[in-house]
Structure formats: structure tokens, C-alpha cells
Amino acid sequence: MATIRFTVNGKASSVDTEPERPLLEVLREDLGLTGTKYGCGEGQCGACTVLLDNKATVSCVTPVRAVEGRRIVTIEGLAEGGRLHAVQQAFLDEGAMQCGYCTPGMILQTVALLQLHPKPTDAQVVDGLNGNLCRCAGYHRILAAVGRAAASTGASTGTSTGKGGGQ
Amino acid sequence: MNRREFIEIAGTGLLIVATAPLSDAQRGGGAGAGTLETRLHVGEDGFLTILSGKIEEGQGALTELAMAAAEELRVPLDRVRMVMGDTNLTPNDGGTSGSGTTPRTVPLVRRAAAAAHDLLLAAASRQFGVDAARLEVRDGAVQFAGKRYSYGDLARSPELAAAYKDALPAGTVVTPAKDWHLLGKPQVRLDGRDLVTGAHRFPSDIVRPGMLYGRVLRAPAYGATLAGVDLSAAQKMPGVTAVRDGGFVGCAARTTFAVRKALEAVSATAQWNRVEQPSSDDLYVYLKQHAGQQGRPSSQERGSVEKGLAEAQRRLKASYQVAYVQHAPMEPRAAVAEWQDGRLTVWTGTSNPGSVRQQLAETFGVAPDRVRVIVPHFGGGFGGKHTGEAAVEAARLAKEAGRPVAVHWTRAEEFMWAYFRPAALIEVEAGLDAGHSISAWDFTNYNSGASALDPPYRIPNARVRFVGSEAPLRQGSYRVLAATANNFAREAFTDELAEAAGKDPLEFRLAHLDNERIRNVLNAAAERFGWAERRKKRRAGTGIGLACGTEKNSVVAACCEVEVAGGVPRIVEVVQAFECGAILNPANLRAQVEGAIMMGSGPALREEVLFKDGKLTNARFSAYRVPRFRDVPKLEVILLDRKDLEPAGAGETPIIAIAPAIANAVFDATGKRVRSMPMRTLRA
């Protein structure tokens, strides 16, 4: 057992746990942040994507000891004061979800992508999102949402990642 | 509490204010329209709650049912709340499968909502002393001479309480499609906000006080039986419950991590008796060898195939193979079970809450009315979650542990222990007459099923057969059942016949098609794709193909272009036309059609379950390759709206055209026929 301290969605957290536990399980089971999903456990589907110091990271293969002292943003931390992040809004407006189970991971991956490439080319979008699976295969709606988000964030704050995201 | 009941639906946090007790709501039954109270609750706050035993798994039923109700009630969509898939609250609408919600449940909801609307109008007419014909409901209220009478007012009237108990009036008239205000217009999903914020609780997100995480010991191979196991090491771990009940062995602990450790300890001591199992290497030989051993073959014939073939000018013959595939929904099976005073409540992702309740009742020897199954909107099923494995496992562990237990299947478990889409071997022979028409057709599906077995083409002598086999894997439903396999073989073979007849594939099909609806989608897709012009202009390394089909009272046609540069072909462009009668929600329909095309491209190109010695050898996403962003082609979907036809479901049929269209395009590019799904012959 060890005490691991990190910041989640802007709040300081401390958990006493086996340090090799996957971050995904600590977020879901110890901190009640169930918006981060399990899809494969082998880093192949992106359902468990979180932002770790602003970088999209698959939390299922990240041991919790690796996040000591670092900043994490999960899907629950993206909206600010009830106002959706531009990427969330774009997914909603484009109807870019069927079952919605891949949606949190897709949204966080898109946030990370747009930080890197505020005006991404088609190839950059495909490269950026290729690690995220949607078994409902709603890829066309998701691509439309990414395009819409790029257009809207480009016009406003650019690289906001919500509270705790930092710059 | 008297007339008013507050019911919290745990897990979703939704609060319903109902004007009548809901205790016997489940008596509605799937057979008829039932009473108003089983279907609809009018709140004194003016909100209307619609109840349906159907479930939401991403197909859009929730939004569609709410739209149907709001349309008939003449209220804005945000006045309607949906409660679905809860055996204590919702009427039994049967399982959610077979594209059945649109043709069967939507009409029931429309009738109930229209009946409530008529009640409001009649009550207002008496209130105001004005003939009902002169009044209309707008935004949930009737206004007359400065006075207002609304659904909220109706909820307080004894009249409604009485009407609630009656069977729905037979004469209720619903709004015809041409007069729709809300239905027929694009509507994004109503439950979308909770999905983008992560607030929605999927079955695997449900947490109950004191809940443990459970896991079940799986056999190392199919058919293996447990010879012995030692639970003591696991039982010594703090907070761990370990249980054996015959062949069932499972553990529960405070975290997933702890239960994994406990199960590893148990697993290390387990001894198994194994039996020989077939391998995917010999799959099609196996299916043929064991043909006819399961059930009686079904066969339909018109004309005489024997005579037709004997008299044909040309005869062609081919056989097709369709591999086992797994649904692999993003959310693996999950359930939480909680026992309280001999009552069992289970939250799980299943399309059949009613039959899962029955299964739980039988397994644990309790009366069905002591079991409640709640189905939160779950993470995809595609026909693969008709069963309740995780529900039974969680209930067993919860009973032993004396606390609520969650069972979340791993991806590896979902690959290996969920049922599969059946593999198929299809044999077909046909004859062409002197006029280049198909004069005889003999088509047999081994093992996978009889859906869409009948060719839509005008053929005087045709026989179609389905012959069951002994399945080497556990198999079950998958989006549109065997229609994908049968359509693949038929449409690929039809292209071979067109070539033998020296005809263009489009013209050849049209020459055999009487079905106006299929002709329309075929023509629409071909025109938008530029089929005729693109047939003339050839590009090296690319090819074009088309296919059509019908199932579940809807029709589809696809044209596509592929690029073949060794290895797996790349889909460059798809144009697909689809028609399912009057469209209820074009936004959702488009999403379903686009998703079906992409999902269908997986088994066409790459997906295949491989097995040997009772084990899957590719039970993970890194080895079982499903469609990804990199595979996304240029795509255009044409939706034909037939306001004159009853709406048909659309979650399935749009998947059947893409595989044969790809196969035919690959032939166009390479001159080599593709006769398997996935396209094995082309693999590097």
C-alpha cells in the first residue's frame, strides 16, 4: 500500500492503494469517477482516455503510482460551471454518439488533438483519433463533431481543457 | 401515499410523479395496447411520463418513443420523460430485437398518447361548455376565451383516474404522417447531455452501498469441466468472498484489483478435464459434415429447380464462407445484484429484461415478482446481449457475500464467452436461359440461418434451404441475423451471373426486379454514385461494385469503390440508399445507416474469430481488428422517405449491402472473385 497524491479535475486527491493498480480502476472505484470507461484493458480502444498533464493517456495501462503529483482531467471535469466544453457541445450538436460508451474517451482525445492542432487536417484527425474505437461505428458523426469543435474553439479560447487542465 | 406516488428509479436518479399506483404496471403485457396507466403518466406538473419495456442501447428508441408521444400529445418534446426497461415499472413490450420497436411499440405509444390527448380535449370541452371539435391542444393545453386547461389540470381530475383503468379505446385515431409536426424532423438524442458529461450511469457504472466487485472463474477451454479447486488461499485474503457451487466458482472483493488477485490464486489451484474441440481451420468442412444434425432443414421451392437447371443454357455454381464474428460492443457484459429481504434487484445491460427476470427467478427459486430487473441505457449490443449471464453471476455472488456485487466482464471474457454470430457455408447453383435471364436458383445456407433467404429477383424455378449444423461455438443473434450472410452470397453470385450473361450488374438486377422499393433504392444509389459513367472510366488498382437487398420490411442498395494494392482492400467511397417507410427521426436514421455500413465493413474485410483446442486465439482488439477511423471512406447516405408507408425499423437492414458491394468491387479491380467473409483469398 502507498499514498498517492495527484490532482483530479482541479481538486487535490489522495488515495491509499496498491501502487500498481490501474489508474482507471482508482478513478472509477475509489473516486467515483465512472465517466472513464473500461473497454479493453490493453490500451487498444481509448474508452479509458483521460488527460494527464494535458496529454491524452489510456488510464487502463497506467499504474496509479505513475500519476503521483500530476494533473488529471476526466470527462467529469471538462464542463465548467454547468457550461459544456466546446468539444462536448459539438458532440451533442452533431449527435455524435449512439450508445455513447466511447464518447467520454472520444471527447478527451479530441480535446487533446485540438490543443496540438487547433486547425487539424483530415490526416491529423484520423491519426489523433485512430486509437479510439466506436463499436457503434459512428465515425462519420464523430468526425463531423471534431470539425465543428475545431471551428468553434478556433474562434474562442483555443486550447481550454476545463478546470485543472492548465496550459 | 394515495393517488400520488414518488418512485425513485435507482441508478438513474430519475423521480417520477405518478398519479396512479404503478404496482401493477407490468400487467400491460406485450400482446395488446393495455390500459392507459401501464403506458403513460400525467403529472400534476404537466410533465408526461411514457413507460416502455423496450431498452436503449444506442439505437435511438428512447428519443423515437418520446417523439411519438409528444407528437400525439401536442406537447414540446421536453415535457416528455421516458422510463424504459424496468420490470417493476414498465409494461412488457417484449425483447428489444428484430427492428421491432418502430413497427410494434411506437404504434402502442402513439395510441396511448392520442387517447390521453382525446381525454384532455373532452375534459376541456366540458369545462368550457364548448364542442370539442372547436378546441385544440397546443403546447399541452387547451385555451378558450382567456381560460386555459392543461394536462396538469387533467391529472387532478377524477375523470382521468377512471379512464386510467380502462382499456385503451379502440377508436383512437393517430396523426397521419403527412400532418406530423415533430416526427419526421431531425432530432438529436434526448439523453445526449449525460453522455457527453460522463454523468450517465451505464450498467458497469452502477454503484450500490457496500458493493463488492465480483469475478467468475472461467474454464481454460470450451467444454472443459472443473475437476478440483482449492479456495483456501483466496478465502484467507482480507475482504474476499470465494464460493464454489458445482461448476461455478467465483470471488468478490472490495476492488477489481483485489478480486483479480483472489481469482488468480483460485485459478492456480484449478484442475480441469478437457475434451477435444474443433478448430477454425476446419470450420467449413465441420459444418458440412455435421449438417442436418440440428433441427429439421427448412426448404421452400417454387417451380422445379431440377427442370430449370436441366433446361438452362448456362449453369454456374459457387460456395461461400462466412466466418464466426463477435459483436464486441464497447461495454462488455455487466450487472449489479442486490438482495434485500428475499427480493432481488439487478441492474444489467440486456435487451430482454423480462426473460432475464424469469431466468433469475428460476435460478434462485424465487417468485418472478420478487425479482426486479432494471436496464439502464447500455453500451451497445447489436443482438449480442439477449441473455443475462452477468446478472446471474452477480446475483449468485451477492447472495453468498450478503452484499451487493458487481460483475463486469473483461474484454477477453466478452470475446470468448459471449455468443457469436454463426458462421455460414452457403452453396448456390443457378441457370441462365437463352434470353440471359435467371431460370433456376438453388441456394442452401448451412448453419447460420434463414433470414433473407428468398431472392428478391424474378426467378421461375427457385429453391432455398436452411440446414442446421452442429455449431462448434456458442452462437446466437447478431444485428439482422443471417440476412448478412445470405445477402452476401446472393449478391456476389448475382454479379457472377451478370458477368456470364454479359450484362452490367445494375441492368441485370433491374431486369429481374419487380419490387418497386428495391428498384428505387438501387436507382437512387447508382445515380448519385454515377454508376454508368464510372463503369466506363477505369482506374488501375480500383474497382466499383454494387449490391441490394431487403429484410424487415425495409430496402437497401449500396455502391462502392475500393482500392486494392495487395493485402486488405481499402474502401474509398460508399453511396448507400435506404428506405424504411415513413421516417420518424431522420437524424437518428442517418446515424444508424452510417454506423451499420461501417460496422458491416468489419466482417467483410477483416473480422474473424479464430479458435483452436477450445480456445480463441485472437480474443482481443489488438488481434481482432474492427473498423477504426483509418478505415473510414467517403460516405453518402440517401434516405428515401415514404410517408405513405408505415414506419419500419432501421437498426439492422442497412448492414447487409456493404459486404457484397465490396466483394463485387474487388472483382472489378482484380478479376478475382471473393467468396468469403472476411475476404480471406486476398490476404497477404
Ligand code: FES
Ligand atoms: S480500456 Fe484502456 S484503451 Fe481500452
Ligand code: FES
Ligand atoms: S457510440 Fe457506441 S461505441 Fe461509440
